[in-house]
Every structure is written in structure tokens, then in C-alpha cells.
Amino acid sequence: MDSNPRLTWYLRQRNRILKKRDIASSEDNKKKMRDLIGDQKAIAPQLFNDDQYCGNYDAFELANEDGELEAFLKL
Template identity: 75%
Template sequence: MVLDSKKIEYERCDIASSEDDKKKMRELMGDAKALPPQLFNGDQYLGEYTAFEAAVENGELEKFLKLE
């Protein structure tokens, strides 16, 4: 909802339905046991959901998403 309200385009990826997507997420993170939700900008790992929430609360969403 936050991204929609700020008109930030994004792609939602359900790794439960794609073993390839789960493997890619874990490879990009460098953590073979990582669990969702995780956020990326392209292939750049940004952080997990609590870091996203903190960025929203602190008014640093664009910085967190590397949109600046």
C-alpha cells in the first residue's frame, strides 16, 4: 500500500510458487536460508521488511529504495 500510495512501481514476486525465484532471492542476498519478505531494486538487495518499515517511519523511503 505504501508503494502504491507514493506511485512507486514495483514487482511482487511469490517465491512459494517459483523455486527459481527463491533461489535467485537467496543468491542475491548471499544467504542460503533467507526467508521473505525481502526487498530489492533490480538485483541490488535493499533489506528485509522491518528495515522497509523503519524507512517509512523515518521518512527515508526513497533513500532506502535507492531512488534518489
């Protein structure tokens, strides 16, 4: 089951690929996420466009409400 259906729908509508990284079973993925964010205590979910940090899921929802998703996702 998709835990973020709105995000998945939005990206599919724009022919974008969503890649999920499991940070629970991979310390390397967790370290990379935290290094890219610059916060060694950051928790998932976090959103990136390649290696560009966009924000967390709450920020995604806020950008959606404000009509700012293109800018938020750096598309």
C-alpha cells in the same frame, strides 16, 4: 488482498511499479532472492530495486519511521 499496503501505497504515490515474486511455488525465484541477498536461509518478504537488495519488510518499516525511504529503496 495486499499483504503490504503501506509499501504498495508508497510506491504508487511515486509512480513506481511493484513486482511480486512467488518464492513458495518457484525454486528459481527463491534461489535468485537468496543469491542476491547472499543468505541461503533468507525468508520473504524481501525488497529489491531491480537486482539491488534493499532489505526486509521490517527494515522498510524502520526506514519509513526514520524518514529514510528514498535512500532505503534506492530511488
